[in-house]
Amino acid sequence: MRASSKSALALLAIVSTAILIILGAFPTKQTTQSEEPSIKHVLTDIKVVPPPEKRELPDFASYADVKEKKSAFFNYLLPLVRFSNQLIQVDRERFKRVQSDPINLKSPEAKKITRRLNSRYRIVLERFPDSSFLDELDKRIGQIPESLALAQAAKESGWGTSRFSKQANNLFGQWCFTEGCGIVPARRSKGMTHEIQKFDSVGDAIEAYVHNLNTHRAYSTLREKRYSLLKEGKSPSGSELAITLTEYSERGAIYGKEVASLIRYNKLEEFDSPQSI
Numbered sequence: 001m002r003a004s005s006k007s008a009l010a011l012l013a014i015v016s017t018a019i020l021i022i023l024g025a026f027p028t029k030q031t032t033q034s035e036e037p038s039i040k041h042v043l044t045d046i047k048v049v050p051p052p053e054k055r056e057l058p059d060f061a062s063y064a065d066v067k068e069k070k071s072a073f074f075n076y077l078l079p080l081v082r083f084s085n086q087l088i089q090v091d092r093e094r095f096k097r098v099q100s101d102p103i104n105l106k107s108p109e110a111k112k113i114t115r116r117l118n119s120r121y122r123i124v125l126e127r128f129p130d131s132s133f134l135d136e137l138d139k140r141i142g143q144i145p146e147s148l149a150l151a152q153a154a155k156e157s158g159w160g161t162s163r164f165s166k167q168a169n170n171l172f173g174q175w176c177f178t179e180g181c182g183i184v185p186a187r188r189s190k191g192m193t194h195e196i197q198k199f200d201s202v203g204d205a206i207e208a209y210v211h212n213l214n215t216h217r218a219y220s221t222l223r224e225k226r227y228s229l230l231k232e233g234k235s236p237s238g239s240e241l242a243i244t245l246t247e248y249s250e251r252g253a254i255y256g257k258e259v260a261s262l263i264r265y266n267k268l269e270e271f272d273s274p275q276s277i
Contacts, residue, residue, distance in 0.1 A: 049086045052079040057169060057202055060160040070266065073159050074150055077171075078271060080203045081150065084210045085143040085273065091117060092141045099134060117141070122215040139227045140214050143275055147238030147268035149206065151259050152248075154266075168198040172209040218247040230277045237272060238263045 058076060063069035095117055098110045114137075118125065121140040123133050156173040157165040164170045168183050175194040176182050182195035199205040213219045222244040229236045242260040249255035263269060 047090075049083065049090060051203070052083050054201065054203070057160060057165060069159060070154075073154060074266075074268075074271070076160075077150055077153055077202070077206070078146060080206050081144075081146050082273065083203065084149075084207045085146070087207070088141060088143050088210065088214070091120070095137060095141050099138075138277075139223045142214060142223065142226050142230075143273070144210050144213055145236060145238035145241060145269070145275075146271040146273060147263045148241055148259070149209065149238075150268050150271065151238060151242065151262045151266070152209075153206075155259060155262060164196045168196055169202045169205050170196055170199055171202060171205055174205070174208060174212065219245070221246070230275060233276075235272070235275045237269050239269065 055076070058072060060069055060073055063072060094113055098113055114134075117123075117137055118133065121137060123136055123140070125133055128136055153160075153171040156162075157171040160171065164173070164183060170182070174197045176197035177194055179193075179195075182197040184195050188194070197205075197208070199208065213222060222241050225241060225244050226236045229240065239260040242263060243253070243256040245256040245259065246253050251258075
């Protein structure tokens, strides 16, 4: 009787184990449905972009030869401009991978990424019904042609010799409006409160410049032009985008034409990296 009970218990244990193994190997439909969609692939294989070596702004006023000064100026700035564009490209890769999979848009990871991008690129969701904010992000997360950045830096800073470039690392004439945020212009008009923004490095100034063109309402025409060209399969050139900068300067349309002319004269579009959507 005791031996028979042991055999029965052993048989019952074997059967129970088999059932558990089967259930583990074949999860129920209910378990599958309750799983959250995942976009882990969005984050895992995007390369970390190493920053270029930090270098202080050279003394460009010491160059006697104009060609040598221009060459030194472009060679100094180009790696910094390209690094800023590489940071933009990292954001674009994240955006594209979230955007390309409708299921992923509902996942917690996707929502987290889009919230960060909306904040970084100053998307006010109330202005964009439904998911149209994705179209606006698509226009804002874009690179600035190297030729445009180099030409504007040269024009705004007197080829790196201006007081603001030397004392504030500000090569693009960016303003700020908090007292003490920068340097007060000597010829600031009465009633004006702006200062020329001070940056810790030239690299920081370039990143702020790129961010400004990608987010400020004054440069929506630039973003629309860039997006339109990319949709046509064309890589935007600096001179094409320069003429949209009618609000960058009080000179209006003339300013954009001057920047475009500077680009062409110095053959700066040779530095432009190809872009695509």
